[in-house]
Amino acid sequence: MKLTMLGTGNAPVTECYNTCFVISDDARHLLVDGGGGNTVLAQLKRAGIDWKDLREIFVTHKHIDHLLGIVWLMRMICQNMRRGTYEGEATIYAHDEVIKILRDMAQTLLAAKDAAFIDDRLHLVVVEDGEHVELIGHDVTFFDIASTKAKQFGFHMDLGDDRSLCCCGDEPYNEREEPYAAGSTWLLHEAFCLHEQADIFHPYEKHHSTVKDACELAERLGVENLVLYHTEDRNIARRRELYTAEGSRYYHGNLLVPDDLDVIEL
Template sequence: MKLTMLGTGNALVSECYNTCFVLSENDEYFLVDGGGGNGILHQLKHVGMDWKDMRTIFVTHKHLDHIMGAVWMIRMICQHMSQGRYEGEATIYAHDEVIGLLRGMAENLLQKKQTKFLDERLHLVAVEDGETKTILGRATTFFDIHSTKAKQFGFCMDLGEGRKLTCCGDEPYNDSEKSYVENSTWLLHEAFCLYSQADIFSPYEKHHSTVKDACELAESMGAANLVLYHTEDRNLGRRKELYTEEGKNYYHGNLYVPEDLEVLAL
């Protein structure tokens, strides 16, 4: 299985794309979030992926930097279905509020000849807290991260042989997530900025973590591998170096600070 980071930035970045990624295995793909617009199509193209292969999509929450790219995916899928240039079906998972928003935007922004494929071939599926679906042939459990802002879900994927990948969304860890996060083989967690630059970026006011916070969490939870994303972009040129340097003081597992379009083998 591979993890391809299409975007690694927070909502207001301009030097990289908003956080979204693809898990892939055996020519199957799982797209998580879409970033803030049709840049999702550019990112997929430039990493060598065909947007038509994104047959399973998950949208964590309704913030613009996550949901708008998914709207563009809906448009592309439905438009090509209406033109007879898209074979088969596709599924978008999200909690009920996001599914309602996606359906409403599609029905209000797209043509009826396109939206007629909603539920017929493009399935908008609301998932509940603790509900498990099979994705990439793996048991994948969605969970409420209990956000203090917009309702948001993460997920935990069973990688087999006691291994698991846990995505905490784009907010700090909540104790309600412990059963999913603890002993993760791969933990995906946001890190808005360096702890040493918290006075510049004010992450706590935005309900986000610093590198130090995320690394201390991963250390305490026994995560073997930690991937940091959803960052600021003012340190982009040295982000990997700076974040790794700070993080290694608090976390002794394998720390990854990927760039946009970087691929990690899981």
């Protein structure tokens, strides 16, 4: 299995793409979020992942830097279903608010002949807090992260062989996530900026974490591998070096600060 980071940045970045990624198990792919536009198509192409091979998509929440790329994929999938160049069916999973927005946008923005494939071959499925679903052959549990900004779900994936992956979305860890995050093999957590630059980027005003915060959390939860994403981009050239240097003071597991298109073996 592998994790391909299509984007690693927060909402207003221009030096990288918004945070979204693909979890792959052989030829099966789960796309998580789509970033803020059709750059998701370019990132998939650069990563060597054919968007026509996507059958399962999960959207964490309604913010435009996560949602709008999904609208582009809906357009491409429906168009190619109509043309006979997309085989089979596809499913987008999200909580009720996101599904309603995607359904409304599809009906408003897509051509009627393409929107006709919604609920026929492109399924929009509402998931609930604590619900289990099998995705790319693995048990996945969705959970509400108790966001104070917009309703948002994370997920826990059973990787097999007593290994697990937990995605906490793009907001700081909440104690209600402990059953899913504690002791996880892989923890995906946002880190808006360096702790020493909090006075510059004001992460707490935006309800985000610093590198120090995320690393202290992973240390406390006994996480084996920590992946930091959803960052600022002013330090992009030295982001990995700077974030790793700060984070390693607080976390003694395997700390990863990926760039866009990096591939991580799970």
